[in-house]
Amino acid sequence: xxxxxxxxxxxxxxxxxxxxxxxxxxxxxxxxxxxxxxxxxxxxxxxxxxxxxxxxxxxxxxxxxxxxxxxxxxxxxxxxxxxxxxxxxxxxxxxxxxxxxxxxxxxxxxxxxxxxxxxxxxxxxxxxxxxxxxxxxxxxxxxxxxxxxxxxxxxxxxxxxxxxxxxxxxxxxxxxxxxxxxxxxxxxxxxxxxxxxxxxxxxxxxxxxxxxxxxxxxxxxxxxxxxxxxxxxxxxxxxxxxxxxxxxxxxxxxxxxxxxxxxxxxxxxxxxxxxxxxxxxxxxxxxxxxxxxxxxxxxxxxxxxxxxxxxxxxxxxxxxxxxxxxxxxxxxxxxxxxxxxxxxxxxxxxxxxxxxxxxxxxxxxxxxxxxxxxxxxxxxxxxxxxxxxxxxxxxxxxxxxxxxxxxxxx
Numbered sequence: 449x450x451x452x453x454x455x456x457x458x459x460x461x462x463x464x465x466x467x468x469x470x471x472x473x474x475x476x477x478x479x480x481x482x483x484x485x486x487x488x489x490x491x492x493x494x495x496x497x498x499x500x501x502x503x504x505x506x507x508x509x510x511x512x513x514x515x516x517x518x519x520x521x522x523x524x525x526x527x528x529x530x531x532x533x534x535x536x537x538x539x540x541x542x543x544x545x546x547x548x549x550x551x552x553x554x555x556x557x558x559x560x561x562x563x564x565x566x567x568x569x570x571x572x573x574x575x576x577x578x579x580x581x582x583x584x585x586x587x588x589x590x591x592x593x594x595x596x597x598x599x600x601x602x603x604x605x606x607x608x609x610x611x612x613x614x615x616x617x618x619x620x621x622x623x624x625x626x627x628x629x630x631x632x633x634x635x636x637x638x639x640x641x642x643x644x645x646x647x648x649x650x651x652x653x654x655x656x657x658x659x660x661x662x663x664x665x666x667x668x669x670x671x672x673x674x675x676x677x678x679x680x681x682x683x684x685x686x687x688x689x690x691x692x693x694x695x696x697x698x699x700x701x702x703x704x705x706x707x708x709x710x711x712x713x714x715x716x717x718x719x720x721x722x723x724x725x726x727x728x729x730x731x732x733x734x735x736x737x738x739x740x741x742x743x744x745x746x747x748x749x750x751x752x753x754x755x756x757x758x759x760x761x762x763x764x765x766x767x768x769x770x771x772x773x774x775x776x777x778x779x780x781x782x783x784x785x786x787x788x789x790x791x792x793x794x795x796x797x798x799x800x801x802x803x804x805x806x807x808x809x810x811x812x813x814x815x816x817x818x819x820x821x822x823x824x825x826x827x828x829x830x831x832x833x834x835x836x837x838x839x840x841x842x843x844x845x846x847x848x849x850x851x852x853x854x855x856x857x858x
Contacts, residue, residue, distance in 0.1 A: 451477035454512035457519025476819035481510035488692035525550035532559040544836030546617030563836035569810035585746030602733035606704040621843035629839035637723035644846035646712035656705035749790035
């Protein structure tokens with residue numbers, strides 16, 4: 449049976465779902481409505497789908513079976529709850545919510561909610577889950593997780609609406625929610641207590657490298673350094689944002705060193721789980737390379753996963769946000785390596801199935817799970833609202849801990 453789909457929030461991320469339902473997964477159903485406060489942004493996705501600027505009106509007129517939420521983070525729970533109250537199923541981009549109140553509202557509404565934690569579907573992360581579930585290292589006692597955002601990708605969060613914690617919950621909610629969910633899923637455990645520290649050390653007005661005139665299009669300084677981008681140079685960004693900003697005044701290319709940045713760029717988190725496992729986690733948003741390192745220690749051994757997603761941030765490619773960036777193999781090599789070592793045994797490298805497409809192949813597998821024929825999934829990759837609350841809850845608790853200097857019970 450085909451279903452009627454509506455999408456609220458027609459920014460860049462919505463494109464994955466629009467393309468899927470118009471392409472390889474068109475058999476799943478029909479796109480019956482777009483909803484966004486910016487009419488120009490909706491129009492960039494074509495005029496073949498009815499467009500609405502009022503969410504309630506869209507629900508009444510389009511009568512969708514499923515609402516896909518890809519709007520700014522602070523609105524996720526608002527749209528999700530409204531859709532659930534109308535009897536719709538909901539697919540929500542992470543995070544499920546940015547506040548404890550938002551999490552409570554979702555829990556009260558409950559219903560058919562799927563959180564798109566695409567990193568669960570990445571073959572390398574699924575391989576870790578499989579090893580843990582099979583008992584390869586016994587009972588997991590601790591996890592160390594280090595995530596590095598480079599000066600191309602990391603800087604981009606400080607140009608956009610994410611730079612204001614009221615919109616995004618900061619990187620510990622917006623970005624780290626993926627990572628916290630991975631650990632929750634790997635351990636099949638619930639977080640109990642969180643302690644965190646964080647600071648803004650690289651981006652923001654106070655950290656500007658020397659005297660810095662305001663970066664604006666009128667000043668002629670956009671594109672004048674490694675931390676500014678030229679939206680007009682990218683056809684997609686030009687259409688989605690530059691040609692749409694006259695409606696709402698949203699600038700996609702804000703200066704990373706301008707006033708208004710109130711999120712952290714260096715964060716450290718300690719989490720205790722109900723399984724007694726401990727997580728030590730760090731996120732660094734101005735690294736020279738991008739990727740992550742994970743180590744899981746257990747009663748029978750250790751699993752290590754090292755991933756290099758980009759070897760270095762090419763200054764000449766900064767404006768491309770990674771598209772067409774040069775990749776060199778001198779020094780650090782792009783790739784992934786998964787190693788299992790049991791006590792009193794030599795290390796064994798575990799082969800990782802090859803994935804293709806976004807997020808290490810995770811996006812395509814996720815879309816097939818959402819829109820394809822359901823298949824048995826012994827790894828339990830599909831995430832519901834409880835998973836969304838647990839992942840967001842760690843980030844929300846971490847923000848509270850940074851503010852108060854105290855541990856926080858999730």
